Amino acid sequence: MDELFDELNKISLTKADQSLAKMTTLQIGGKAAYTVYPETDVALDMIIRLLKEKNVPYKVIGKGSDLLCSDHDFNGAVIKLDRYFNDVIINDDVITAQAGESIIALAIEAAKHGLSGLEFAAGIPATVGGTVYMNAGAYKSCMADIIKEVFVYRDGKLEWIPAKECGFSYRTSIFQKHQDWIILAVRLQMQPKEPEEIQALIENRRMRRMASQPLNQPSCGSVFRNPEGMNAWELIEGIGYRGHRHGGAEVSSKHCNFIVNADHATADEYIALVEEIQQKVKEKYGVELKTEMEKFNW
Numbered sequence: 001m002d003e004l005f006d007e008l009n010k011i012s013l014t015k016a017d018q019s020l021a022k023m024t025t026l027q028i029g030g031k032a033a034y035t036v037y038p039e040t041d042v043a044l045d046m047i048i049r050l051l052k053e054k055n056v057p058y059k060v061i062g063k064g065s066d067l068l069c070s071d072h073d074f075n076g077a078v079i080k081l082d083r084y085f086n087d088v089i090i091n092d093d094v095i096t097a098q099a100g101e102s103i104i105a106l107a108i109e110a111a112k113h114g115l116s117g118l119e120f121a122a123g124i125p126a127t128v129g130g131t132v133y134m135n136a137g138a139y140k141s142c143m144a145d146i147i148k149e150v151f152v153y154r155d156g157k158l159e160w161i162p163a164k165e166c167g168f169s170y171r172t173s174i175f176q177k178h179q180d181w182i183i184l185a186v187r188l189q190m191q192p193k194e195p196e197e198i199q200a201l202i203e204n205r206r207m208r209r210m211a212s213q214p215l216n217q218p219s220c221g222s223v224f225r226n227p228e229g230m231n232a233w234e235l236i237e238g239i240g241y242r243g244h245r246h247g248g249a250e251v252s253s254k255h256c257n258f259i260v261n262a263d264h265a266t267a268d269e270y271i272a273l274v275e276e277i278q279q280k281v282k283e284k285y286g287v288e289l290k291t292e293m294e295k296f297n298w
C-alpha cells in the first residue's frame, strides 16, 4: 500500500482500488484509487486538507444514483458519507438529517413521526446530500420545497446556508457551481399529518414507480432533463428509440427516459447511445436534450 493510503487510513477507514461500478446504481465505471469513509466533520476536514496538500483530486459521492462514470480508473479519492454521516434529529416538525443518510429511510422515518413533505422522495435511491445537490424531485415536489437550510463545509469552514441562498430551481442548486463545497446536513421544514395518510401516499407513489420504471435493471434514473413544457420521454418515443440498443446499453421499453445497463454496458456504449438520442431529437424536433445524470472521470 502507498504512503497516501496509510495517511488517509490513519484519519478514517480507507479502501484501495474499489470499483466505481459497485458504487453506482448504473454499475459502470473503473476503479477509484482510494475510497474514504470519514466519521466526523474534523476527519473530513483533515482528509480534504491532506488531499489538497498532495494535489490529489477527490469527489464526494452519495449512492452514485446519478452518475455515469467512465471505464478509466480514477487516480484520486472518492469520499463517501453514507457510512457514518447518517444521524437524524427530529424536533417537532423540523428534521435535521446528515448528508449520508438514505433519503428513502428518512422519508419512512418522517412518515412514522407523522411528518409530511418527503413522500415524493421515498423511491429515490439516493443520499440526503445527493438530493440537495440535485434538488431532486418527483410528482411536482422537490427538495427545495422543504429545505430550510443546508450545513456546508466550504473553504475550510462549517456554515449553515439558508435555502434562499442555495440557488434552487429545476434539478439545480448552487452546489453544482461549487464542486469543492461539501453538504454535511440539511434542515427540513415538514408538515404534521396522520402517519397512515403519509404512508398511503408513499405506497401509491411506490406502485406508480414500479409500474412505470425499470427498477429491476441498473440505471441512473432519468437520463435527460425535461425541456421547458415537454417530456423528454415523449421526444425519445417520437424518434422511435423505445427499446433501442447500443452494445449493452438500452433505452428501457418501460420508460424511454431511462437508459439501462442491460448487459455489461461499457461507458462508451452508454454515452454513444445518449449522444445518438440527442442528435436524433435535435434533427426531428429542434430541441437540445440536456442530461440530468452527471458524467464523472471522463
Ligand SMILES: Cc1cc2nc3c(=O)[nH]c(=O)nc-3n(C[C@H](O)[C@H](O)[C@H](O)COP(=O)(O)OP(=O)(O)OC[C@H]3O[C@@H](n4cnc5c(N)ncnc54)[C@H](O)[C@@H]3O)c2cc1C
Pocket (backbone or CB within 6 Å): 025, 059, 060, 061, 062, 063, 064, 065, 066, 067, 081, 099, 123, 124, 125, 126, 127, 128, 129, 130, 131, 132, 133, 134, 135, 136, 137, 138, 175, 181, 182, 183, 184, 213, 215, 219, 220, 221, 222, 294
Ligand atoms: C431508479 C432511480 C430513480 C430515480 N428517481 C429520481 C427521481 O424521482 N427524482 C430525481 O430527482 N432523481 C431521481 N434519480 C436520480 C438520483 O437518484 C438523484 O439525482 C439523486 O439526487 C442523486 O443522489 P446520490 O446520493 O445518489 O448522489 P450521487 O449520484 O452519488 O452524486 C450526484 C452528485 O451529487 C454530488 N454530491 C453527492 N453528495 C454530496 C455531498 N454530500 N456534498 C456535495 N456534493 C454531493 C456528487 O458529487 C455528484 O456530483 C433516480 C435514480 C435512480 C437510479
